Amino acid sequence: MTTIDTVAAPPLGGPSLPQERRLVTSIPGPRSQELLARKSAAVAAGVGHTAPIEAVAAGGGVIVDADGNSLIDLGSGIAVTTVGNAHPKVVAAVQAQVAQFTHTCFMISPYDSYVSVAEALNRITPGDHEKKSALFNSGAEAVENAIKIARKFTKKQAVVAFDHGYHGRTNLTMALTAKAMPYKSGFGPFAGEIYRAPLSYPFRDGLSGADAAKKAISVIEKQVGADNLAAVIIEPIQGEGGFIVPADGFLPALVEWCRQNGVVFIADEIQTGFARTGAMFASELFGIVPDLITTAKGIAGGLPLAAVTGRAEIMDASHAGGLGGTYGGNPVACAAAVASIDVFEHEGLIERAQQVGAILTGRLTALQAEDPRLGDVRGHGAMIAAEFVNAQTGEPDAALTAAVAKSCIAEGVIVLTCGTYGNVIRFLPPLSIPDALLHEGLDVVAAALASA
Known part of the structure; x- marks a missing residue:
């Protein structure tokens, strides 16, 4: 892994961003760490965050941070940037x-x-x-x-x-x-x-x-x-x-x-x-x-x-x-x-949501067939969830869920958890995400679950 010392200027956002997962520093990188230190000093403690990065650009299916890392976005700012960030x-x-x-x-x-x-x-x-x-x-x-x-x-x-x-x-x-x-x-x-x-x-x-x-x-x-x-x-x-x-x-x-x-x-x-x-x-x-x-x-x-x-x-x-x-x-x-x-x-976004949902459901149900800790896969369109459980008891497993999510973010894939029991990962990618990038993000999720 190489590191970069400077970022001359934030990259352009929207569809112009390269659609790739790219890690040039660990997450968080030094510039993101600087912002998080400022956040801790200036922002009320009750305002948390999921991904420890300083976002500087976003578009398609990625978010780029101040250190030059490009993360796959499977959260859309909690279902907000459905049309894609900075749509023209x-x-x-x-x-x-x-x-x-x-x-x-x-x-x-x-x-x-x-x-x-x-x-x-x-x-x-x-x-x-x-x-x-x-x-x-x-x-x-x-x-x-x-x-x-x-x-x-x-x-x-x-x-x-x-x-x-x-x-x-x-x-x-x-x-x-x-x-x-x-x-x-x-x-x-x-x-x-x-x-x-x-x-x-x-x-x-x-x-x-x-x-x-x-x-x-x-x-x-x-x-x-x-x-x-x-x-x-x-x-x-x-x-x-x-x-x-x-x-x-x-x-x-x-x-x-x-x-x-x-x-x-x-x-x-x-x-x-x-x-x-x-x-x-x-x-x-x-x-x-x-x-x-x-x-x-x-x-x-x-x-x-x-x-x-x-x-x-x-x-x-x-x-x-x-x-x-x-x-x-x-x-x-x-x-x-x-x-x-x-x-x-x-622009065919309803149909695109159905396509994204088919990819998500297909990949996650295949993973479920191999791993009993993935208790349920559910949802419609580009709003799909994976509920994680104890394989022996079927009880909610919040610790496993948190570990998988943390591992994904460290590997450059932003996922969000939810659920009354804290044992669900929700998939909310922007509908502008390319298929290849979505599959790569799911590869990272699968690897995180296997190693958890």
Whole structure:
């Protein structure tokens, strides 16, 4: 391994970056170590990091650090850079908007790009009913506003979330989130009138979708009551909870119960949305039409933007001024979103997600057949998980998972862990990743598991 003493200038990002895994120093290299030392001194300890590098460029399927290392990106900034980092259409749209104006506040003086994003979301989200949208800054903010809207519309207060669910880090969304560490521990008390129901988790519960739904509905009816319930919120495929795919029939049964009982059904598609699962939205995979849908992450090619989209009569329940925010629907982020949605629709990204998913699933299931510690492979499209277990007991093995992830990063492959039990590695590559690079990344994962 050779080292480099200087990096003259950061390499260009986006598609121009060489699509290769390249290690010229150990991870972290000296320049990255310098940044991490500054981070330790200047940034609050609660802000952690996964890969110990200083990122200076990214594009295609790689992230380049300040030491000249090129790492394979199997995380997409947690499902954000789905179109690829610095996609040319997104870059051009952002540059053009920045040159015009960066902010007016949509609530003060509206602009076209906000309305264009809302029109696009109303068109591409599931269902052919009349819809309206409102834009916000982050996924957590979108979830909070979806709850506000549902409560205003139904004139009820209670909300049901699900085991293993993750919905954000604000006070209300922490209450909705199931996992204590690292998201909730020590940060309470949390918002009230939040209840939890059991999720369909086929690998762990062995229940059919119908039976799992019957169990969940029984809990909701007994512990909350439909007359008190404003909304049910669920990720169609769990994200931080472990990429849990519910059994067939589970989600449709919940939607039907909500319809019968005047309860707003909210699909949190913040991680699953925008082609990630091989459909524009994961709800389509299960044949459901949410009343409200929250989106963020992949919506704007890496810029902060989020939305709530839903039935017009529900979205219009709020009084004027009841929804909004200073930066919600920022014009630069909206320009990026218009460009990103165009890419999703017209550059074959749904089909590309299906291709990526076939590679991931094929390689991981082959690995599973050879190694009983890989207990489950699941997911859809470019949102695939591997759940690691003790080979003798089937119990979650968080230590093995952490060791595999650490080894991968040391070898130049960025992977992310998740799961209530900390025993899942999730694969979220940008859809711009070349097949050869994806296979090489999976080779590193396989070697890390073999040596763990």
